[in-house]
Amino acid sequence: MPAPDTFWTYLGAVTAYLAVLAVPGALIGRAAGLRGWALAGLAPLLSYAVTGLAGPWLAMVGLRYNVLTAAACTLLLAGVAYGVRRLCLVRGWIRPGAEEPPVVWTNRAHWAVAACVVVAVGLSIAVVLSARGGTTAVFQRWDTVYHANGIRYIADTGDGSLTGMSTINWYPNGAFYPNGYHLVGALVYEISGTSIPVTLNAVTMPIAGIFALSMVALVRQMGGRAVHAGCTALIAAAATTGAYESVSSGLLPYALGIVLTPLTVVALQRFLVRPGVDTGLVFALSADGLLVAHSSALFGGILFAAPLVLQRWYRSLRKLPVDGVPEGRAGLRAIGRDILFTIPVMVFAVLLAVPQIFGAIQFTSGAYPYNAWGSHLPVMSALNMLATFQQVLHSPQLWLTALLAIGVLSFLRLGRMRWLIVSALGLSGLFVLVTSYGNVPLVISLSRPWWNDRFRLMALAAIPLCLLAGHGMAEVQRWIARLVRSIGWAKERPQVVSRLGIVTAAAVVAATAVLTGGFYRTANATAVSFLYYNGPEGEVTPPVSPDEIAAMEFLGRMGIPPDQKVLNDRLDGTAWMYALTGVHPVAGHYDGSGAISPDAKYLALYFRNYDQDPHVREAVRRLNVHHVLVGSGSIARDVPFSPGLTGLAGMDFLKLEYRNPGAQIYTIIR
Incomplete structure (x- = not known):
């Protein structure tokens, strides 16, 4: 609990x-x-x-x-x-x-x-x-x-x-x-x-x-x-x-x-400037760290950092100063050095992450369906979202x-x-x-690591945009400091000049905090609140209700062994049963796609026919189901409750163990 x-x-x-x-x-x-x-x-x-x-x-x-x-x-x-x-x-x-x-x-x-x-x-x-x-x-x-x-x-x-x-x-x-x-x-x-x-x-x-x-x-x-x-x-x-x-x-x-x-x-720049076993190890582990956090993070990291490498190579070809490259070295030679030293590091990273890489390959070629979102908003709307740092909220961060x-x-x-x-x-x-042409097959293919999802790609695009906005804020500080420094009375006070940077920076930070209402804390809290309500508060009914939580807590005190499963609906809050109590549900996720057990699908449709349908009884036996938890509500709007779990009250093969306004627990008695 x-x-x-x-x-x-x-x-x-x-x-x-x-x-x-x-x-x-x-x-x-x-x-x-x-x-x-x-x-x-x-x-x-x-x-x-x-x-x-x-x-x-x-x-x-x-x-x-x-x-x-x-x-x-x-x-x-x-x-x-x-x-x-x-x-x-x-x-x-x-x-x-x-x-x-x-x-x-x-x-x-x-x-x-x-x-x-x-x-x-x-x-x-x-x-x-x-x-x-x-x-x-x-x-x-x-x-x-x-x-x-x-x-x-x-x-x-x-x-x-x-x-x-x-x-x-x-x-x-x-x-x-x-x-x-x-x-x-x-x-x-x-x-x-x-x-x-x-x-x-x-x-x-x-x-x-x-x-x-x-x-x-x-x-x-x-x-x-x-x-x-x-x-x-x-x-x-x-x-x-x-x-x-x-x-x-x-x-x-x-x-x-x-x-x-x-x-x-950070890891890439340190390695390119001074290739070595130590910087290479950090670079390899950083790449694997992104991979194990989320598969798309490694792809995103490559796209984000690629312009750094391109800038480095461009400067090498133009014979301009480049960090870590001796003056006078030929541009192609410098590029070849970067590639040559990077290959063994990537091989080492791949060897460390062999389980993840083979697992990802098998997953993409498996039965789990890939469903593109197919967004088609106007281009100007997409650009407006980027520029105003808002997508789920109506208020732009101007x-x-x-x-x-x-x-x-x-x-x-x-x-x-x-x-x-x-x-x-x-x-x-x-x-x-992805936002404006999400139905185009080529766009779907290019954005597959991010599931063709504009919300994911907005977060990725926000990384350089935040860095540029931070640079803009720093430039405001520079301008103010230069203005104050040019004033006559300031020039005559060395102690003022020596502290000018920190004072003007603090002033810019304080002004930004005031203008943004505490760095948009309230707006951001509104966005994060969707996590707790499955959408804007008041517009949706959270799928995990207090009544269901109380029922799951009671279920956890019933001493159900770990080899038994409890039958439940796939779309109500009872999918949280295992996380809250350690009791294994038949439906442990709202997602019913992929290789879901045929027995679980069959029981969701026909469990109420337990007395008449021998296939139901066989599925119950195979899954080792002895209890049923019926909740309320749904993660998806306008989706009906599983027909096999409706109208169970009064069924003579079930014994009611617990009831509250939003949940019931039954024991199968034969």
């Missing part, structure tokens, strides 16, 4: 998540030579990489996945990274230093940027908390029940395989799904001892804060200004189309992949639009990050194609 919504359960779950997010990746990153913002930013991605890779490999060798085995895998990988790097240093094969950011920040700048990240984390937590008003609220969106059941399954069974958690619904063989999100969630659930709803909320709350940290690490690695980094962190926590829209749609692993995507540039316009117009001042313009154009163009 859901744990009480107390300060201590909340604090315990969030603390556990932050520890799982930071410690494994920090150990591996430190051993591989990462320091500073690169270490802080890449730590979450490396944590997901090691846990996401450990689960399937442990399953393949027959070991349980839990806190101890995950810690052992972390220490093993950190030990290997440290040993190999140390050997290379002693032999003189690598000379660290060139990969570090080319621009020095003052201590004051570091602390100011860190404060912006802390504010972004606080904003993210406040948005999620105020979206529903508590950490034990059950998520109501489509795929959230699958993620909830998956986390509970991994924690209960220790099965970290890529198909195991899907057996709650697609039994007996399961179905492939990249489970890095669930493997980390299982550790949080195990460490904190809270409920699955609290665990899911804890993992969701800092999502925009992670986005902000990733953005800061990118700007720092590329030699950007500290003001740009701090402003982008706040923009990342304010833009609805960044992390919040994906969360509001219940796309929890996808949202995770989005907020980690900027780190592709102050971010203004900052974006300033950032685009002043893109020449981006320096090493001018490639962001190309990235923004490319990803925005892909969004427009």
Whole structure:
């Protein structure tokens, strides 16, 4: 049953998540030579990489996945990274230093940027908390029940395989799904001892804060200004189309992949500037981290970072200065060097992720249907969504639009990050194609990693747009500082000039906070609230009702063994049965497509004919069903209740065990 919504359960779950997010990746990153913002930013991605890779490999060798085995895998990988790097240093094969950011920040700048990240984390937590008003609220969106059941399954069974958690619904063989999100969630659930709803909320709350940290690490690695980094962190926590829209749609692993995507540039830039075993290991693990978080995240990371490589190669061909390339080296030779050194790193990354890659190949060629969304909105509507950072809400974020316009117009001042313009154009163009021409077969094929879904592609396009808006905000600060510096009285006061940067930056941040109403916290909370209501509050009925939760809690106290299944409807809230109580349902997900058990389909249609239909009795026996839970409501509008589960009251083969206004529990008595 859901744990009480107390300060201590909340604090315990969030603390556990932050520890799982930071410690494994920090150990591996430190051993591989990462320091500073690169270490802080890449730590979450490396944590997901090691846990996401450990689960399937442990399953393949027959070991349980839990806190101890995950810690052992972390220490093993950190030990290997440290040993190999140390050997290379002693032999003189690598000379660290060139990969570090080319621009020095003052201590004051570091602390100011860190404060912006802390504010972004606080904003993210406040948005999620105020979206529903508590950490034990059950998520109501489509795929959230699958993620909830998956986390509970991994924690209960220790099965970290890529198909195991899907057996709650697609039994007996399961179905492939990249489970890095669930493997980390299982550790949080195990460490904190809270409920699955609290665990899911804890993992969701800092999502925009992670986005902000990733953005800061990118700007720092590329030699950007500290003001740009701090402003982008706040923009990342304010833009609805960044992390919040994906969360509001219940796309929890996808949202995770989005907020980690900027780190592709950090790992790639460090490797290209100084190819080595240590930077190559971090690059390979970063690629695998995106893959295990969500398959599309790796594709998104490639598209996002490709303009960086193109800019690098263009400058090489023009014989312009390029980070990590000796002056005078031929352009084609520099390009060949990048490709040559990248190939073994990618081969190593593929070898580490063999289970995920083969699983994805088998899945795409399997029976699970691919249904394109087929959006066909006007092009101008799509462009308006991009420019105003709004898609699920009716209110545009016009102050971010203004900052974006300033950032685009002043893109020449981006320096090493001018490639962001190309990235923004490319990803925005892909969004427009899918939004306006989603029925075209070529567009469907190109956007298949994102399920032809404009909401997913909006989040991807928001990454460079947020960076450009952050640049615009930083340019406003630069203009104000230059204006103040030009005033006569300021020139005569050196103490004013020395503090001008931090003072004007603070003034710009404060003004933006006021103009945006606390960085659009209320608007973002409204968007995230869709996660708790399956749409706008008042317009829909949440599928998981309090009555159903009470019935599931009663079911959990009935002592039902794990080899038995409880018959339930596929579209009501009872699909949460396993996540909340550990009792196995017949329908463990709202999704009835793919290789659903024929017995489950048959019972949904004809169970009420138990006395007359021997096929029903055989299906009940095969699934080992002894109890029935009938709920109310539906995840889908205007979809009728399963006919086999209607009108069960008074049936002589059933005994009523529990009833409330929205749910009933029956026992099959013969």
